[in-house]
Amino acid sequence: MMTNVRVLVLVYLLAMGQTLSAGVVLASNLSGTVGGAHLIGWDSSNVPIAQQFSTDSSATLVTSVNFGQYWSGATPNVNLAIYTDVLGSPGVDTAYTFSQSVGGSTDVGGGNFYGIAEYDMTSGASLTPNTTYWLVLTAVPGANQSVGWTAAGQGTGAGFMTGVKEWGGSSWFDLPRGAIGNGDLIYAVQAAAPVPEPVTASLASGLAALLFAMVVVRTRRPAAKTGLAA
Numbered sequence: 001m002m003t004n005v006r007v008l009v010l011v012y013l014l015a016m017g018q019t020l021s022a023g024v025v026l027a028s029n030l031s032g033t034v035g036g037a038h039l040i041g042w043d044s045s046n047v048p049i050a051q052q053f054s055t056d057s058s059a060t061l062v063t064s065v066n067f068g069q070y071w072s073g074a075t076p077n078v079n080l081a082i083y084t085d086v087l088g089s090p091g092v093d094t095a096y097t098f099s100q101s102v103g104g105s106t107d108v109g110g111g112n113f114y115g116i117a118e119y120d121m122t123s124g125a126s127l128t129p130n131t132t133y134w135l136v137l138t139a140v141p142g143a144n145q146s147v148g149w150t151a152a153g154q155g156t157g158a159g160f161m162t163g164v165k166e167w168g169g170s171s172w173f174d175l176p177r178g179a180i181g182n183g184d185l186i187y188a189v190q191a192a193a194p195v196p197e198p199v200t201a202s203l204a205s206g207l208a209a210l211l212f213a214m215v216v217v218r219t220r221r222p223a224a225k226t227g228l229a230a
Helices: 002-017 198-220
Strands: 024-028 036-043 049-054 061-072 078-086 089-093 099-102 106-109 112-126 132-139 142-150 160-167 172-174 187-191
Touching: 024 049, 024 160, 036 132, 049 187, 061 078, 061 132, 078 112, 089 132
Parallel strands: none
Antiparallel strands: 024 187, 036 142, 049 132, 049 160, 061 112, 061 142, 061 187, 078 089, 078 132, 099 112, 106 112, 160 172
16 A cells, blocks of 8 residues: 555656746847847837747746847836737737846946846736747837847747848838847847646646545554454
8 A cells, every 4th residue: 555655656746747947038139249229219219129039838927128239328218019010020919017126337438337127027928839020119209218139040049030120111121230249139038937737726626635545544544453352
C-alpha cells in the first residue's frame, strides 16, 4: 500500500510541476549596442513607428514590453499599442492598454535623457500562437521623443523579428535604408508562462482525490489479529 501511495505522490507532483514555470522573454535585444536615436515626436507633431515581433506556440500572454527611449522633460510621453499584421504591416489595434514607467535614466545632454521604458499590463495581452504582431509607439505631441535603435541581428528569443515600419500619413512604409542603421528598435517582449491544458489540471485534481481516498482507507483499516484462537 505505501509503495502505491508513494508512486501516486510522485505522479501528482509531476503533474503539478507542469503547471508551474517562470515567465518567458519572448524577444529581446536590450543588450545590443545603441546605434542612435530616431525622432518620433516633437512640438505638436508625431510620427508613429512600429517594431515587428512574434508569439510562439505557447508563450502568447504578453505581460510587459520594453523600449530604449530618448526624451526631454521629466519622463517619456509615448503610448504603446499592439497591432495585428496585415500583409507585412501593422493592421488592426488589439486595443490592449499599457502603463508606462522608467526605472532609471542617463543624462545625454541638452536636457535630454535615455532610459529603458517599461510598459506593463495588468491582465496581459492574450495573443494568437505562432503569429506576427507589431509594437506601435506613438509620441504624445509636446516634448521631443525618440526611440533607440541597434544593428540588425542582435536579438534573442523565439519571438524576435527584424522589421521596422513608420507611419507616412496614409500608410505604413519601410524606413529608408540607414535611417535607423538598417537595424531594429531596442526592445523586449515578456510573456507569462504557458497556461496548463485543462486535462493537466484535471489529472492533478483527480490524483489528489485518489491519494486522499487511499490514505483514508489505510488509516481506517483494522489491525491484523495476532495469536492462535483458543
